[in-house]
Amino acid sequence: MDERATTSQDLAETIPVAVKDLTKVYGNVTAVNHITFALKPRSVVALLGGNGAGKTTTIAMLLGLVVPTSGEVRVFGADMGRNRYQVAQRLNFQSPYVDLPMRLTVRQNLTVYAGLYGVANAGERVAFIAEDLQLTALLDRATGKLSAGQKTRVGLAKALLNAPELLLLDEPTASLDPDTADWVRRKLKEYAEARHATILFASHNMAEVERLADRVILLDAGRILEDETPAVLIEAYGRETLEEVFLDVVRGRARLAEEGDAPEARKAS
Amino acid sequence: MSGFSSQSGAVAVLLPPSGLRASLRRIGALVRRYMYLLRSSGIRLVELIYWPFLQMLTWGFLQKYLAGTSSPLVQAAGVLIGAVLLWDILFRSKIGFSTTFIEEMWSRNLGNLLTSPLRPFELVAALSVWSVIRLAVSMIPVAVAAYFIFGFNLLDLGLALVAFFALLVLTSWSLGLLSAGVILRYGLGAEELAWSLAFILLPLSCVYYPVSVLPDWLKPIALALPPTHVFEGMRSILLHGVFDVTQLWWALGLNAVYLTVGYLAFRWFLQSARIHGTLLQLGE
Numbered sequence A: 001m002d003e004r005a006t007t008s009q010d011l012a013e014t015i016p017v018a019v020k021d022l023t024k025v026y027g028n029v030t031a032v033n034h035i036t037f038a039l040k041p042r043s044v045v046a047l048l049g050g051n052g053a054g055k056t057t058t059i060a061m062l063l064g065l066v067v068p069t070s071g072e073v074r075v076f077g078a079d080m081g082r083n084r085y086q087v088a089q090r091l092n093f094q095s096p097y098v099d100l101p102m103r104l105t106v107r108q109n110l111t112v113y114a115g116l117y118g119v120a121n122a123g124e125r126v127a128f129i130a131e132d133l134q135l136t137a138l139l140d141r142a143t144g145k146l147s148a149g150q151k152t153r154v155g156l157a158k159a160l161l162n163a164p165e166l167l168l169l170d171e172p173t174a175s176l177d178p179d180t181a182d183w184v185r186r187k188l189k190e191y192a193e194a195r196h197a198t199i200l201f202a203s204h205n206m207a208e209v210e211r212l213a214d215r216v217i218l219l220d221a222g223r224i225l226e227d228e229t230p231a232v233l234i235e236a237y238g239r240e241t242l243e244e245v246f247l248d249v250v251r252g253r254a255r256l257a258e259e260g261d262a263p264e265a266r267k268a269s
Numbered sequence B: 001m002s003g004f005s006s007q008s009g010a011v012a013v014l015l016p017p018s019g020l021r022a023s024l025r026r027i028g029a030l031v032r033r034y035m036y037l038l039r040s041s042g043i044r045l046v047e048l049i050y051w052p053f054l055q056m057l058t059w060g061f062l063q064k065y066l067a068g069t070s071s072p073l074v075q076a077a078g079v080l081i082g083a084v085l086l087w088d089i090l091f092r093s094k095i096g097f098s099t100t101f102i103e104e105m106w107s108r109n110l111g112n113l114l115t116s117p118l119r120p121f122e123l124v125a126a127l128s129v130w131s132v133i134r135l136a137v138s139m140i141p142v143a144v145a146a147y148f149i150f151g152f153n154l155l156d157l158g159l160a161l162v163a164f165f166a167l168l169v170l171t172s173w174s175l176g177l178l179s180a181g182v183i184l185r186y187g188l189g190a191e192e193l194a195w196s197l198a199f200i201l202l203p204l205s206c207v208y209y210p211v212s213v214l215p216d217w218l219k220p221i222a223l224a225l226p227p228t229h230v231f232e233g234m235r236s237i238l239l240h241g242v243f244d245v246t247q248l249w250w251a252l253g254l255n256a257v258y259l260t261v262g263y264l265a266f267r268w269f270l271q272s273a274r275i276h277g278t279l280l281q282l283g284e
Helices: A001-015 A055-063 A084-090 A105-114 A122-132 A148-160 A178-195 A206-212 A229-237 A242-250 A262-268 B020-039 B041-066 B072-076 B078-106 B110-115 B122-148 B158-186 B188-204 B215-222 B226-241 B246-277
Strands: A019-026 A031-041 A045-049 A068-076 A091-094 A165-171 A198-203 A215-220 A225-228
Touching: A019 A055, A031 A055, A031 A225, A031 B188, A045 A055, A045 A178, A045 A206, A055 A068, A055 A091, A055 A165, A055 A198, A068 A084, A068 A105, A084 A091, A084 B122, A091 A148, A091 B078, A105 A122, A105 A148, A105 B020, A122 A148, A122 A178, A148 A165, A148 A178, A178 A198, A198 A206, A206 A242, A215 A229, A215 A242, A225 A229, A225 A242, A229 A242, B020 B041, B020 B078, B020 B122, B041 B078, B041 B122, B078 B110, B078 B122, B078 B158, B078 B188, B122 B158, B122 B246, B158 B188, B158 B246, B188 B215, B215 B226, B226 B246
Parallel strands: A045 A198, A045 A215, A091 A165, A165 A198
Antiparallel strands: A019 A031, A019 A068, A215 A225
């Protein structure tokens, strides 16, 4: 019995994220409504949905910033409500809703976070990440004096300092120009492949999702409406792009097989 | 990433996340962050000394005036300046704790901190350590100035000074914890609390007068406050040359209760903020 329990625990610890029947209610508003999903190791998964769909709240619950009303969140097997600190060093995140202290230089900010995440080779690590994210020339500038794109890169540098096995990103390319956004996506792709990391990111950008994600979880009003690969979704809805699929889903149009709809007719709509 | 495993720093070497050394490392990292912040602004540094210096000057001249006129009590000892300096230890330490915490909210950095391996008690420890460092930066020059301008030597309090200092700092931490918790839960709208909470103690903890002048119904409240015993102890030394150890024990015991309640309140407010989702909305 002990051996079986150990095996089960070991198995749970290999699963980066396991969410079961997760719900978050704020007063009269149900932000997240009984969602269940798990992320495989090395997968890149997008949380899609309109404003208020529950993406940020879901990520916040995964991080332990928000306590679920009911349900369970496990990251590498640890219950994030009770044992977040067991795994906190193995993940990291970036969000446009948080900043790094603006008065500190980039180097100072990264050094502080290297200390918080227990990075032993902090100086070398900061130098490496800075070089890789083209921040070396900015290391001794105040973070608050950087452009939006540069700040995003600094935020990404902070998120990658501890080489997290699980990276949670909330709108990683929000407010970036197309060139910088493309550069960030490429870096994330490279990171996931090189580190064999799992990435969960929330986004409104369908092109970004198509490029990065090998799976899409589509939320609407706190519920999971779809959970598939982008290719399967595009085919199932008879569309050419994920953006068209997204519009179908949020406007209540069903999949082709359920509707008996011809792809040509759907494309015309 | 390109060249991820071949270059120096390409691999993040991670230290064990648990244990005393890990906690000290994280506390140190956060204290370093506050140090960077102070170093980044000369105005902040000047401001730290500016207000206590002005207060010391004002009360010092008042005492000089009184000493030249009538009051034998004031002539007897530097009670007034002593009270001002000790009150400033409590007030500045509390402000140091609270404003450093609020700084994290102003800079929208709290989300980063609370998702890192930093534990709540480590955050509290870092704020506490930094409040003492700020206090030293603030009070040492002022105490030196008080000696040269008014001839008041804070060190005349001897070993008791160390005890008074420690006891007042402990009280300031419990107040800081309470206001930080409320701000965490209710946002920067409750910021005023950080500034005003310590002032409740000013009339009640008998900074400038003995407990005996209070009406009988107010005395139990005053005696339930740790600083009251510190200021009574200070007057006992400066006026009568007697070091009243009983007052120190009272202050220490009450501080233990206040600190415990303060930390539990901070944890409760933090959990409440997690439940209500307010940690997502914190910022300027």
